[in-house]
Amino acid sequence: MMSKFDVVVIGSGPAGYVAAIRAAQLGLKTACIEKAHNKSDKLALGGTCLNWGCIPSKALLDSSYKYHEAKDNFAVHGIGTGEITMDVPAMIKRKDAVIDQMVGGIAGLFKANGVTTIEGTGKVLAGKKVEVTAADGSISVLDAGNIIIAAGSIPVAIPPAPVDQDIIVDSTGGLEFQSVPAKLGVIGAGVIGLELGSVWSRLGSQVVMLEALDTFLPAVDGQIAKEAAKVFKKQGLDIKMGARVTATKIVKGKVEVSYTQNDEEKTETFDKLIVCVGRKPFSSGLLAPDCGVNLDERGFIFVDDYCETDAAGIFAVGDLVRGPMLAHKGSEEGVMVAERIAGHKVTVNYDCIPSVIYTHPEIAGVGKTEEQLKADGISYKAGTFPFAAIGRAVAADDSVGMVKMLADENTDRILGCHIIGNSAADLVQQIVIAMEFGSSAEDIGLTVFSHPTLSEAVHEAALAVNGQAIHMPNRKKRK
Numbered sequence: 426m427m428s429k430f431d432v433v434v435i436g437s438g439p440a441g442y443v444a445a446i447r448a449a450q451l452g453l454k455t456a457c458i459e460k461a462h463n464k465s466d467k468l469a470l471g472g473t474c475l476n477w478g479c480i481p482s483k484a485l486l487d488s489s490y491k492y493h494e495a496k497d498n499f500a501v502h503g504i505g506t507g508e509i510t511m512d513v514p515a516m517i518k519r520k521d522a523v524i525d526q527m528v529g530g531i532a533g534l535f536k537a538n539g540v541t542t543i544e545g546t547g548k549v550l551a552g553k554k555v556e557v558t559a560a561d562g563s564i565s566v567l568d569a570g571n572i573i574i575a576a577g578s579i580p581v582a583i584p585p586a587p588v589d590q591d592i593i594v595d596s597t598g599g600l601e602f603q604s605v606p607a608k609l610g611v612i613g614a615g616v617i618g619l620e621l622g623s624v625w626s627r628l629g630s631q632v633v634m635l636e637a638l639d640t641f642l643p644a645v646d647g648q649i650a651k652e653a654a655k656v657f658k659k660q661g662l663d664i665k666m667g668a669r670v671t672a673t674k675i676v677k678g679k680v681e682v683s684y685t686q687n688d689e690e691k692t693e694t695f696d697k698l699i700v701c702v703g704r705k706p707f708s709s710g711l712l713a714p715d716c717g718v719n720l721d722e723r724g725f726i727f728v729d730d731y732c733e734t735d736a737a738g739i740f741a742v743g744d745l746v747r748g749p750m751l752a753h754k755g756s757e758e759g760v761m762v763a764e765r766i767a768g769h770k771v772t773v774n775y776d777c778i779p780s781v782i783y784t785h786p787e788i789a790g791v792g793k794t795e796e797q798l799k800a801d802g803i804s805y806k807a808g809t810f811p812f813a814a815i816g817r818a819v820a821a822d823d824s825v826g827m828v829k830m831l832a833d834e835n836t837d838r839i840l841g842c843h844i845i846g847n848s849a850a851d852l853v854q855q856i857v858i859a860m861e862f863g864s865s866a867e868d869i870g871l872t873v874f875s876h877p878t879l880s881e882a883v884h885e886a887a888l889a890v891n892g893q894a895i896h897m898p899n900r901k902k903r904k
């Protein structure tokens with residue numbers, strides 16, 4: 426007998442599992458299909474984010490930062506320690522325990538909400554049917570009132586650097602080293618490169634990053650990216666811009682990397698090499714040719730503003746569709762689709778999606794960058810405020826960076842906020858909420874902020890937009 430569901434979700438990453446929970450909460454009979462197993466051989470509920478991405482990388486970022494603090498930053502506070510050591514396998518084991526705990530959490534939420542978990546590989550067939558191939562090869566078919574495809578993305582591979590997950594690894598392998606590589610190469614100075622490069626650099630690796638582009642972090646506001654480049658250089662990350670990798674060769678357990686920079690051929694040898702040059706949508710084997718779902722020219726599933734594909738009742742969310750490859754963007758799309766299936770008119774505000782790079786200091790932003798505003802011909806005013814003038818940041822001996830606020834020249838409405846600094850990820854969220862409510866810079870300026878907090882830099886940057894910052898001289902005085 427064919428099983429019938431109101432909603433069948435393919436993939437249990439942050440887009441899929443959130444869609445499944447919301448659909449079940451709305452009274453829809455829901456199943457979620459997942460094929461992958463993690464290192465502990467548990468069904469990898471939570472997808473890449475939880476098993477090989479956001480959460481494990483943050484676990485390692487937190488462990489490595491504590492080590493760095495103890496080794497290099499305690500003395501200034503008068504704290505003496507014995508010799509500080511690092512047990513890398515213990516750090517990796519803790520990271521795996523964090524994953525297991527969180528995966529268990531999703532399993533519990535599925536149970537509590539009545540979502541049926543199905544192990545296997547899902548494929549969309551014509552007529553809103555989903556074929557599931559189990560690990561033993563047996564095949565079953567589900568009948569779905571609606572289908573939500575949330576199969577995610579996979580790392581991009583480049584021919585000159587084939588991943589062997591031993592010496593040349595991708596972002597997954599970069600979370601598994603059992604000792605600190607003396608010299609670590611990273612191809613791609615993007616989000617993953619900077620996060621993983623930071624982890625191993627803090628633990629003692631000499632890190633060299635090879636970035637093909639000439640512009641560092643082109644999607645980040647230029648002023649913030651410039652500050653970031655300075656900070657990372659000071660931290661010891663050797664970021665080589667305009668460096669194109671042409672070949673790699675494994676020699677005696679190390680990897681020789683050839684690259685061109687400024688028309689010069691160069692070679693460098695590393696103990697390990699992480700390839701993190703982007704991710705691509707994962708749609709191979711997912712769609713029967715006659716299922717009615719189409720891809721766009723870049724291989725993403727083509728969807729409308731509400732994530733519906735060309736086939737009515739079949740939706741796609743998360744990394745598989747246009748927009749930034751961010752877990753929270755996928756989750757909100759999952760909620761929107763579940764709500765719309767239930768008949769509610771919910772939308773996602775794509776103009777208000779924050780993005781974060783979890784280095785230290787963190788880099789976070791929402792809305793337009795100054796470069797985008799210039800390109801769009803929008804008149805704007807900018808206010809910046811340095812953490813060096815924030816008492817709480819100085820007290821914590823962590824005052825690198827700034828908050829930058831951009832507002833419409835005529836209406837004062839906030840158009841963007843960009844932060845480099847301690848806790849930037851959490852600080853920017855204040856402006857995400859403000860923008861969602863259509864706030865002006867003046868509104869933030871008139872809001873009471875607790876003293877002493879890092880958030881005061883957000884307050885002061887908003888005041889600076891109109892030349893009214895208190896704890897810094899204003900360039901242009903305004904009344």
Ligand SMILES: NC(=O)c1ccc[n+]([C@@H]2O[C@H](COP(=O)([O-])OP(=O)(O)OC[C@H]3O[C@@H](n4cnc5c(N)ncnc54)[C@H](O)[C@@H]3O)[C@@H](O)[C@H]2O)c1
Pocket residue numbers: 479583612613614615616617618620635636637638668669670701702703704749750751780781782783
């Ligand atoms: N904190 C977060 O939100 C977070 C963390 C990790 C990943 N992600 C997402 O995952 C996706 C993948 O991350 P990523 O860091 O791999 O991609 P990315 O696009 O952020 O960075 C990849 C970098 O590699 C460079 N590159 C590409 N080909 C190259 C080559 N042959 N040689 C040298 N450099 C090359 C690109 O110019 C780019 O700067 C991104 O979309 C990112 O948003 C997000």
